[in-house]
Amino acid sequence: MKRKTAIAMISLLVGASGALAGCGSNGGSGGSGTAARPADNAKTEGSAKETKKVDFQWMAHTAYSLQSSDPKRVEYIKASLDAYQKAHPNVTVDSTRTYDGAVSNLMVLASQNRAPDAAMIDAYMLPKFYQYLQPLDEYFQKAGLKMDDFFPFAQNVMKGPDGKIYGIQFTTDTRVLFYRKDLVPNPPKTWDEVLEAGKKLQGQGYDAFLLPGGRAEASTVTVSLPMFMSQGGELINKDGQAAFGEGANKDKMLNVLKFLKTAADSGVTPKRSANIKNEADQNADIATDKVAMFLGGNWQVNQLKDLLGPDKFAKWAIAPMPTFKAGDASVSLSGGWAWGIFTKDKDKQQAAFDFLLQTYMDDKGMANWTNIGGYLPPRKSVYDTPDFKGNELTKPFREIMEKYGKARPASDDYAKISEQLQIAVSSVISGSLQPEEALNNAWKGASQK
Structure with a gap:
């Protein structure tokens, strides 16, 4: 699909409600509102200087990928991917690999050094992957993401015992x-x-x-x-x-x-x-x-x-x-999903982080994705952005999550x-x-x- 067509379709589709099973329980019915164009999030500064060829592979839960049965999700990801690759012509993104979200299968891949460069992980299970994931502190700093902007239950799983950040939770529920x-x-x-x-x-x-x-x-x-x-x-x-x-x-x-x-x-x-x-x-x-x-x-x-x-x-x-x-x-x-980066290649890390940030994790990306899927943002500041479209109960949900939210205990x-x-x-x-x-x-x- 051409870029203009994909982005135009998003304007028509994002207003509809969506449904998805997530984090091991019955998932959300979609929120309403029109998402901003993913192209608005694209990192264009210095793209002309990017000459080194970089290939990276990301693996999402099928329902969060280009293979999703929800057309709103597919069109949004397609448009974001198109915008990203236009801004980063030296980067090739392999988005064909998906899975059912079973962390046991991903753990086998990680333990055998066969994990994708970046993958979705059920957020409460992030601690089981600390030994395989790469620290993201420098990328957080460059992107202006603050740990104290995340709800406490999300911080507890994103940060390892060594104080480093090993994942980014990008959806939640309660x-x-x-x-x-x-x-x-x-x-x-x-x-x-x-x-x-x-x-x-x-x-x-x-x-x-x-x-x-x-x-x-x-x-x-x-x-x-x-x-x-x-x-x-x-x-x-x-x-x-x-x-x-x-x-x-x-x-x-x-x-x-x-x-x-x-x-x-x-x-x-x-x-x-x-x-x-x-x-x-x-x-x-x-x-x-x-x-x-x-x-x-x-x-x-x-x-x-x-x-x-x-x-x-x-x-x-x-x-x-x-x-x-x-x-x-x-x-x-409170559940939800997070992204983790497995590759030790710095160029792939940066490329993966930038794409995931644009699509799911920065102000617009998180607002757009949670609008489409009917989730709650795990970052407090996103609730106050013009892109996030909540409902009449969003405020009390946010207050309950912030005060009483906990993640399931991580255990094999x-x-x-x-x-x-x-x-x-x-x-x-x-x-x-x-x-x-x-x-x-x-x-x-x-x-x-």
Whole structure:
């Protein structure tokens, strides 16, 4: 496609909503707004002097690449790539390599010295790649990027134990309590308050408190982990192995499962929640106007606005995740993706960084990409740029992320641990297992070698 045609198509396409599964959970419905032309971000100064030939390869999650099924994404990346290569005629970019985002596959490539020059990494897993990634501090400085502009949870994974920067998070999301303002005038701050309000609403014929309790990652990041971590629970030990089933951690995880049993047995949480896999799978129930509260994510805002219409959606508001005790620190799991650079070749590093900066990471690039995908920017300053198009709940989402956002713990065993917790949550909500038995089974499955 010619450059003018690609850029023109962006103007038409970016205003539409998009949807994508991201960071192991149900992904976002697209934001609205017209993205600035990627050409505006192109680094043109000194390009005439660039004579050394540079080839670099970047590998993205398929949904974030030229092979995406979302035409808005494809046209944006095409136009940005065209603008970049026009400004850097000495650089050849190989964008054909994609993957499903499984970090285990990327880890194999990195350990065998076969990783691409740059690749996307699920942000919470960045620490597992520090030994293979190249420090980016000098590129940050040249680009004017400041670490304190990123939310704390993003800084925690981007910076290694040696104080150096090893990745750049470029999207994020978070989970909260949604509530109907006409039914729940004061959002509950504790889980006991959820039950108290829920019993009254359930008696009036409402699904008082809906949640994704099925066997999928949403059950872990949106339900069990926020409840567990708000008590100070530690999912893994210092060696990255499961720790939720022993000592004080066991008691805290048991509190989670006992609460879910009480919510389900009382009817506050419908038992069908045991089969709801992703946050957005609740949308059809919410559209019946019979749901009072639910646990969900920021990407559902535009989905629900489209589904309910502006008047009905205006009844909804968001609040931080409740806690077991008043005064405990709420936890909202915040995910997202990051870019890391593997190549040791300085010319390739610079070329890769410049292209990724322009497309995904500087003010316009991050604003444009999060607009298209319906994500939240992990850089605080981007929210105040004219290019970023948020919605009426963007401000409280930002405040919740900044104050309560945490990343999942990085561990090679995380996937196994999460799977076992999903089974436990689903089994308790459905009533097929008691909390103690479900926890014992999860612990046995997660801790066995």
